Amino acid sequence: MNALRIITLLLLSVPALAQMQPFSLQEVKLTGGPFKNAQDVDLKYILALNPDKLLAPYLIDAGLPLKAPRYGNWESSGLDGHIGGHYLSALAMMYASTGNAELKKRLDYMVDQLARCQAKNGNGYVGGIPQGKVFWDRIHKGDIDGSSFGLNNTWVPLYNIHKLFAGLRDAYDYAGNKQAKQVLVGLGDWFVELIKPLSDEQIQQVLRTEHGGINETFADLYILTKDKKYLETAQRISHWAILNPLIDKQDKLTGLHANTQIPKVIGFEKIATLTGKTDWSEAAQYFWQNVSQTRSVAFGGNSVREHFNPTTDFSQVIQSNQGPETCNSFNMLRLSKALFLDKNDVSYLDFYERSLYNHILSSQHPEKGGFVYFTPIRPNHYRVYSQPETSMWCCVGSGLENHTKYGELIYSHSDNDLFVNLFIPSTVNWTAKQMKLTQRTEFPYQNESELVVEIAKPQAFSVQIRYPKWAENFDVLVNGKAQSVTGKPASYVAIHRTWKRGDKITVRFKTSTQLEYLPDGSNWAAFVNGPIVLAAKTSTEDIAGLFADDSRMGHETKGKLYPITNAYALVGDPATYLSGLKPVDKLRFSLDSLTLQPFYEVHDARYQMYFQTFSKAAFNEQKARLKQQEAEAVALDANTVDKVNCGEQQPEVDHDYKGEKSDSGYDDEQFWRRTRSFITYQLQNKNRTGKYIDVRALDTIKPDQVRFLINDQPAEILSTDEKRLRLKADGNEVITLKIVAQDGKNSPRFNQIRLITQ
Known part of the structure; x- marks a missing residue:
């Protein structure tokens, strides 16, 4: 692979800012409807969380006394600290959206405590990753053993620390916390020094493991500081294995862990806007087009069991109880927003709106609160909701953020024009124009919206109203007088006049x-x-x-x-x-x-x-x-106590995967994992009803070439059938299965391990 093709450390001329600009969250306020309700419910959830519990992993790593024990669940099983980063973002954006003083108080407190941890560490580092100092020292020395979710047997550490990078950025950007910027710059400098000794090939090896949008946050550091080293780092930590095929307009996504890829592409797009790399931006557009148009279901979500399914076969999506993941849509909305602002293309809003109403809004319980991880499209199935004290999943972190920022794209503006993008009851204060626009609507229950202008003195400019792709007609009235509509679906209808206080725009349309x-x-x-x-x-x-x-x-x-x-x-x-x-x-x-x-x-x-x-x-x-x-599938499911889909990220994490000299892949529409040393999984034998362990592979399993141990004892092999093998379970409630390759040779590609009752 040609590294020069990807990394150009000399900065190109920075292009002019895109014409389309967002309003700040402070300038847009929700005034009613389901989105305002979702914001209010999320606010209660945010306030139900204990900042000291979220800070505990950082204090532990820094060697400082705890003020409260850390949360359980994912926050104490390897992904310690990741919710803390999301929480900073949620506090900052919800404060910007509502002005709630308690949110600002908590945000300032958390940033101050993180600064204490950083000072104690003494080198700019702050993080909650278990045994973080030992882990990062190994990486610094080039000791790297990475897979899709494990790096040196540590659960997605770069993904984890990216949440802190993003949280500190948001604390400064949305809430003006200057201390957050100081901590962020210190953390960025530490990371630059951490990877300095690594070759480009070693960095790409690190990037095989899920790392969130860490390239984007270094581009953000460049925006904040204008220090070129951060933009150089952003390019250096961009993943070639994903970027190169996208540049070549090649679809290599099937079988990949979906949410691992989307944040990388957000980073590609941001770097493109800062460097003029048009091929990187075109790669981001190609990815967006591929995912939104060929890989997404009606409500905007994508993936099955967290992975991209074949574009020609959605049968697994229909059948699975693990449908599209909310984190995916969280990030697809961020990518859609970035491309819309960069390209001024309304088609990005069509997808944004579809996902916002149908996936994001539906992913929070509207009364009791709680966030959804998987949204199955399997008929007659259902979803699970998180709870503040029990659930610390990735989709809780993104869920905390999702409902804080509904005001981000209801409106946008250019130097002279105001754009109305979504029909959501709200107000926007355009400070530069000294004007306020109030939108009153009951959409989607009523296909009409009323916009009222409040302005200090008459001014001439255009109000541009989105004519949605789905609208079957589009009528516009100003102060009750019908206007000539020259726009077409998936465009804007421009109304240019000298606006004065009290002017009213009425928009009506039909749907079917x-x-x-x-x-x-x-x-x-x-x-x-x-x-x-x-x-x-x-x-x-x-x-x-x-x-x-x-x-x-x-x-x-x-x-x-x-x-x-x-x-x-x-x-x-x-x-x-x-x-x-x-x-x-x-x-x-x-x-x-x-x-x-x-x-x-x-x-x-x-x-x-x-x-x-x-x-x-x-x-x-x-x-x-x-x-x-169906009868066969249902019978097998009823006979199954626990199972692992080998090579799939979340099932392996859920079953405490560990291994050495192991790799995974996706062939013939099936995931697999193999090893030249060993791999282990932990199976839960609920009520001790599991009697047998069935092991399935894509290759012939030869017992003389691979050993199986159950709870560290040689397993009894009951039967073999080329690519299938049955072991006798030992009757414990927790069963650790270890597979050991002989003579350092590759084991078969194991596909599934299933604990069954008969």
């Missing part, structure tokens, strides 16, 4: 319900009205674990999978699929015994979002075939 099929061309479709995805509550039975406990896998549903063949299907001619839908109330529709409503309203229940479509002739044949497949 359409069927939107999965991108793979299969017969699964969702009902979408305008930008709003509709779904039906189907049952409140067997929703075990609805509000998560503190178990390692509390973010996953515990209730059984209902057969897909029992789900409601649309049968007939394609022209009739929509005819069964009958309006009941605002965004309520009956479909036989089902009631469809906005998905973001569906909570505390199993639901159906996607529906199979059949001709009458195909329905019975297809149903019989699927029924047999």
Whole structure:
């Protein structure tokens, strides 16, 4: 690989700022509706968390006394400190959005405590990573053994510390905390020195492990300080293995851990705006187009079991209880925002709006609070919500942030024009123009919005209102007088005049319900009205674990999978699929015994979002075939006590993977892991009902070439069948399976390990 192709340390001329500019969160206030409710609910969750508990991992690493014990769950099992970084961002953005004084007090306190830790460490470092000083010293010396989520058997340490980088940046950017900038610069200088001895190849080896958007935060450090070393570092820690194919417009994403890639691309785009690297920006656009148009489901989310599925086959997404991950959409919105502001292209807003209403808004319980990790599209399944004292998942961290910044793109501006991008009840204060715009709307329940101008003195400029792609018509009135609309869908309608106090703009449009099929061309479709995805509550039975406990896998549903063949299907001619839908109330529709409503309203229940479509002739044949497949899958699931999908990031983390000289991959649409030394997994044998361990590989398993140990004792092999092998479980509640390669040769590519009852 040609490193010179990627890294150019001489800075190119910085292009002029994009015409489109965001308003600050302080300038935009929500005034009502579901987004304001979500903001208020998130505020309660933020205040329910204890800053001293979140700071504990940092104090432990710095050798300072604790004021409270650290949280459990992911915060005490290897990802210690990651929520603390997210919490800084959430405090800063929620303070900017609301002005709540308690948020600022907590933010200032946390930054001050982090500064104490940094001073105690004495070298600019501050972090909560377990045994952090030992870990980083090994990296500094070039001792690197990395995989997709483990670096020297440490759980995503760069991803972890990136959250602190981003939190400190946000504390300064959104809340004006100058001490945060000082800590951030010190941490950045420490990192620059840390990687200075490493070759480009060694850095790329480190970057094989999930590292968040750490390249973006170094670009931000350059923006804050104008010190070129940070921008040079940002380019140096950009991942070639992802960037190069994107530059060449090659889709190499299938099988990759989805949320690992999206933050990297946000970094590519930011670096491009600072260096003039148009190929990096085009790479980001290509990635966005690929993910948003060919890898995303109707509500905007993507991935199955956290990985990108083949664009030609969404069957696993339909079948899995681990559907799109909320963190993915959190980052896709950040990428969409960056590209919109850079390119002034309204199409980025169409995807942003779809994801905002249907994934982000739906990912928080609207009354009790709590954030969703996986949103399955499997018919008749459900979601799990976090709780403040029990749940410390990645999607809790991004969830804390998601509902603090709804005001970020409702409006934007150029030097002279005001742009109305989203129909959300709110106000915007355009300080430079000494004017305020108030938007009153009940959208999406009413297809109208009213904009009222308050201005110190008459001024001439344009108010540009987004004409959404989904709007079937678009009428604009100023002070009750109809205006000529020359725009078209997915553009802006410009209203230029000399505005005076009290001027009123009324916008009206029509929407209709359409069927939107999965991108793979299969017969699964969702009902979408305008930008709003509709779904039906189907049952409140067997929703075990609805509000998560503190178990390692509390973010996953515990209730059984209902057969897909029992789900409601649309049968007939394609022209009739929509005819069964009958309006009941605002965004309520009956479909036989089902009631469809906005998905973001569906909570505390199993639901159906996607529906199979059949001709009458195909329905019975297809149903019989699927029924047999489903029966086999459901029976296997009922017989399974625990399982590990080898090579998949979260299942391996959940099962305490450890290993040496091991690598993983994705071949023939299956994940795998192999080793030249050893790998271990920890299986949970609930109620000691598991009797056997089935090991499956993509290659022939030869017992004389690989050894199996259960709880450090040689395992009894009960049967072998080329690529499958059965071991006798030992009856303990926790079973550690160790696989040891013989003679330093590669083991088979192990695909799945399953603890079963019979």
